[in-house]
Amino acid sequence: MAADRSVPGLIVKFGNYPLHHGGVGAIRSLGRLGVPMYAITEDRWTPAASSRYLTGRFVWPTTGTERAGDLVAGLLRIGDRIGRPAVLLPTDEEAAVLIAEHAEVLAGRFLFPPVERELPRRLASKQGLHELCVEHGVPAPATLFPASYEEIEKYAATAVFPLVAKNREAFERRRRPAVSGTTRIADARGLLELAREWGPCPGVILQEYLPREEAEDWIVHAYFDADSAPQALFTGVKVRSWPPHAGMTANAYIVDNPELAALAAQFIKQIGFCGIIDLDWRFDRRDGRYKLLDFNPRMGAQFRMFESEAGVDVVRAQHLDLTGRRVPEGEQLAGRRFVVENIDLPALAAYRRSGYTTPHAPAKATGTELAWAARDDIKPFFTMCARLVRPGVRHLWQLWRSRRRSATAAAGTELVRRSPVE
Structure with missing residues (x-):
């Protein structure tokens, strides 16, 4: 290349x-x-x-x-x-x-990429994305965007539980988020208790819960040129995430899914987006539809999972296209596995306890891409390990010093008691 x-x-x-x-x-x-x-x-x-x-x-x-x-x-x-x-x-x-x-x-x-000025912000917004899905007929979970506590009270009386709450705007997680990530709410009482903390203008969305027993998590990564034509488009299935069922990808496979690829490409063409995308979809077995959950208008953390026979991933596709080079064609490497070492171990333990499995995951990987470790570039892996361990070491050191000070103070008190004449 x-x-x-x-x-x-x-x-x-x-x-x-x-x-x-x-x-x-x-x-x-x-x-x-x-x-x-x-x-x-x-x-x-x-x-x-x-x-x-x-x-x-x-x-x-x-x-x-x-x-x-x-x-x-x-x-x-x-x-x-x-x-x-x-x-x-x-x-x-x-x-x-x-x-x-x-x-x-x-x-x-x-x-x-020369993307329309306002489009990335709208796509990154849960409300903006939902409106675009409705406008273009793309399946999405039923969603409410409450404007007040009173509206939530009325909704709680008729809502189907459980449901999930998310921050309405992606940027809210950096300021004062109303909820921490995706929060599952079991009943009306729990919803109203949480809603009291959201203030007069709740910055949340309340969304239909798609039960994991009846759903599968799918991923689409792609690069679209200035004409919204796909220069690289990949589909895969998420096996594990961390936190379980609601966090970032911990383990996933490339799996061919022409139906989902066509659905994603059609949506991108309709909205006129260009650039790299990272889409999260959930297949609802109850109605047989893929529902769009998240649209990230940039490269996803797990993009290296996806590669074609020609060695193209979405980052390479963008660089080639923006520098006037042809993007080589090639089928995606079906069966290729992606593992994030530091989060897949706890995710594996959690998924084994729950008994959840992904039917479309291949029985055997055709190859494995690790997020951190690479033979030709091993330092990032060890740096990651050091940064993970350092807080624990610091905590143990502080705990040891604290106990030592307490022991010294106790010894000093005892010494005073034994030497009253001094």
Whole structure:
């Protein structure tokens, strides 16, 4: 595959989440083709910063809640330091939205898909995505967007439980989220108790619960060019996630699913999106429909799971397309497995206890892609392990010091009691 080695790539991330295997995967993917790779990192000791394929890092701690103007100015300074146009690879919604909404300012220093200005923000919003699904006839779970506590009270009287609550806007998780991730609510009493904490204007959505016993989790990753035509499109099934059934992918397989691929491609064409996408779908066996749960308008952390026979993944497809190169055609590597080492072990234990299985998962993998460990780039794996262990070591050290101080204080008290004359 002949990538343009004169055009570097830049991993753009806003917020404090140093253990992000997606960024490491992108650095490796393009770096192995000889493309110079740069990354924004929280500090010098992130897994991404330790990759042998990283040409340079820009230590820039952010929260994702900074003013857009400050973030744009920071990106422009990084562009000046790189010294030549670079392909932007956002790893979160904040970055994807910022790039789209400030494309005119960033275009001189960077390369990125010419997506419609307002579309990434709308797709990242649970309400915006639901409205687009309804508009274009794409199946989605039944959803309520309550505007007040009183509306929730009325809904609770007729709602079918259990149901799930999610933050309405993707960006809320960086500010003061009403709920922590996807929250399952068992009954009306539980809903009303939670709703009292959401204030007069609840920033949540209440969504139909699709029981795991009657559902399967599917993934679509793709890259669409400026005409919304798929240059790389992959489908897979999620076997395990962490937290169980509601978190990030821990274990998954590439599985051919022409029906789902066609549904996703048609939706993208209808809304006119271009760029990399990461879609979460849930197949509801009760009505035989795939329902769209999440639309991430950027690369997903597990994108390296998906690769074609020609060696193309979505990151490589974007770089090739934006630099005027042809994206080689090729079938996806069906049966290929993806494992996130640090979260799949606890996920495996949880899924075994629940007895949940995925019918469409292959009995045997045709190959395995690990999120962290790679023979040609092992340092990110050890850095990840060190960052996982460090909080535990710090806690044990603090506990030991605390107990030692307590013992010393107790000994001193006892000594005073034994020597009253002094």
